[in-house]
Amino acid sequence: MPIQKKTYEPDKETDRAKNIKGEIIYIDDAESGRKGYSCIGCDKPMQANIQRKNPTHQSYFSHIPVDVSKGEKKCTYSNRxxxxxxxxxxxxxxxxxxxxxxxxxxxxxxxxxxxxxxxxxxxxxxxxxxxxxxxxxxxxxxxxxxxxxxxxxxxxxxxxxxxxxxxxxxxxxxxxxxxxxxxxxxxxxxxxxxxxxxxxxxxxxxxxxxxxxxxxxxxxxxxxxxxxxxxxxxxxxxxxxxxxxxxxxxxxxxxxxxxxxxxSRINNTIRTIKKCLGGKSYHRTEQDFRREIFRIKEATEREEKKLAELESEYQKEIRAEYAGGNLDIENQGREVDSKEESLQLGLATKNW
Ligand SMILES: [Zn+2]
Structure with missing residues (x-):
């Protein structure tokens, strides 16, 4: 959407002109007639037309008619x-x-x-x-x-x-x-x-x-x-x-x-959100999060490994400590098992 260039309508009747010293003056400060006034736009001579008889009509400067046939350019001066x-x-x-x-x-x-x-x-x-x-x-x-x-x-x-x-x-x-x-x-x-x-x-x-x-x-x-x-x-x-x-x-x-x-406002909002998501700051935040997640994962794995090592170490220690006792218990256990077996066998025979 290009910026609209301002266009000014040229004015034949103007409210400002240069005086003989080259200063820009307003029509209220001018004297009637051709008093050495010139156009701000084209520098050509102008005359002041002061409306004394009819105050409701505005006074103005006008160009002194030029001979267009001599190839003189039209003035583009604009009051506005x-x-x-x-x-x-x-x-x-x-x-x-x-x-x-x-x-x-x-x-x-x-x-x-x-x-x-x-x-x-x-x-x-x-x-x-x-x-x-x-x-x-x-x-x-x-x-x-x-x-x-x-x-x-x-x-x-x-x-x-x-x-x-x-x-x-x-x-x-x-x-x-x-x-x-x-x-x-x-x-x-x-x-x-x-x-x-x-x-x-x-x-x-x-x-x-x-x-x-x-x-x-x-x-x-x-x-x-x-x-x-x-x-x-x-x-x-x-x-x-x-x-x-x-x-x-x-x-x-x-x-x-x-x-x-x-x-358009809604579209703009959507565009801004999209821009935000695709923008550098979002990517940076996302990367930071990913790095942080990775860091925590690594740390967790490390800790889990350490824990497993500790567990197996304790197990080894405990086993070593009770190794002798365990053997006794196992032997006693086996003895109990065989006694139970023979007892059940005896009971079964009796029932026949
Ligand atoms: Zn002019």
């Missing part, structure tokens, strides 16, 4: 891509983001209230990295790296931003998205990774507005949360709910497990 670059840079700097409440929704078809498992909170990172690739090796161990050469079938996810704690462990994946919709394939991968993941729609706005967005959970959803995933609704449904929780249909949909997800 630019916003995501800015968002990623801000997160690298502030190392902090607010995540929403973790809520457990009842399974489909059950008309009950959702239950809050965890309050909305700020997550602080010790280190922030962008566009790392997470993949697994043939043994099923998860690794990550920057642009590693990996066979597609081992690829898991390339989150836009990853938060690490001070132990160097990834603690939060941040996905910058256009929509919170999530495919079953991705749900499966997120469960496989087991790392808390949020998706954010970076809104249109100035750099300051984008930064402020990270202090609010308005545009944030959980794509995967470990606490939510490891809690069953039934086990929490008796807990008193804190007021009336907002029933977030979208969030419920993301957390919902489809048959495909369940099937």
């Amino acid at each position: 891509e630019q916003r995501e670059i800015i968002a990623s840079d801000i997160l690298q700097r502030i190392k902090r983001i607010k995540v929403p409440d973790v809520v457990k929704y009842p399974p489909k078809g059950i008309d009950k209230n959702p239950v809050k498992l965890k309050h909305s909170q700020f997550i602080d990172a010790f280190k922030v990295r962008s566009e790392l690739t997470f993949y697994e090796d043939e043994e099923g161990n998860i690794h990550y790296g920057k642009n590693p050469e990996i066979n597609d079938r081992y690829l898991l996810l390339r989150p836009d931003v990853t938060f690490f704690n001070h132990n160097g462990d990834p603690i939060l994946f941040i996905e910058l998205v256009v929509t919170h919709k999530i495919s079953d394939e991705k749900k499966i991968k997120l469960r496989r990774l087991g790392i808390n993941t949020i998706s954010i729609i970076v809104p249109r706005g100035s750099d300051q507005e984008i930064e402020e967005n990270f202090r609010s959970v308005k545009n944030v959803k959980w794509e995967y949360n470990e606490v939510e995933a490891s809690t069953t609704y039934l086990s929490v449904s008796n807990r008193a709910t804190e007021g009336i929780l907002e029933f977030d249909k979208q969030q419920r949909g993301i957390f919902g497990e489809t048959t495909l997800c369940r099937k």
Whole structure:
């Protein structure tokens, strides 16, 4: 399952451009007209179109029409891509983001209230990295790296931003998205990774507005949360709910497990068990056991042999000690036997 490469729709109308000094500015900070602005994507001149008369219409930069017949290339600049670059840079700097409440929704078809498992909170990172690739090796161990050469079938996810704690462990994946919709394939991968993941729609706005967005959970959803995933609704449904929780249909949909997800999870568990059984650690344990059993068998045999030797030694000793006495007893025994014989013979004759 290859990682889906992000594709950005090019925008004719843009909200950012370079000024005459080459600095990237937001449309709100621009002056109307051709004031030496140029495109971030293609460096071609742009003009600012400020909507003063109609404030409900958004202002924008546009390319100064070019002569396509001269073989000029079409611009591929994307507002969204630019916003995501800015968002990623801000997160690298502030190392902090607010995540929403973790809520457990009842399974489909059950008309009950959702239950809050965890309050909305700020997550602080010790280190922030962008566009790392997470993949697994043939043994099923998860690794990550920057642009590693990996066979597609081992690829898991390339989150836009990853938060690490001070132990160097990834603690939060941040996905910058256009929509919170999530495919079953991705749900499966997120469960496989087991790392808390949020998706954010970076809104249109100035750099300051984008930064402020990270202090609010308005545009944030959980794509995967470990606490939510490891809690069953039934086990929490008796807990008193804190007021009336907002029933977030979208969030419920993301957390919902489809048959495909369940099937894959079960397959994964089976695969892990098989891997465990066939893995080195199992073999090593098995060998250790075999060695131990062999060692005990050998020791037992040795002890049995020793015991047999001791027994025969004692028997010899006893025999030697009572050798003379035995001879007497044997002789006396024989005497008794012959007397008994003659007596029986006598009795038999008498009866005739
Ligand atoms: Zn351009």
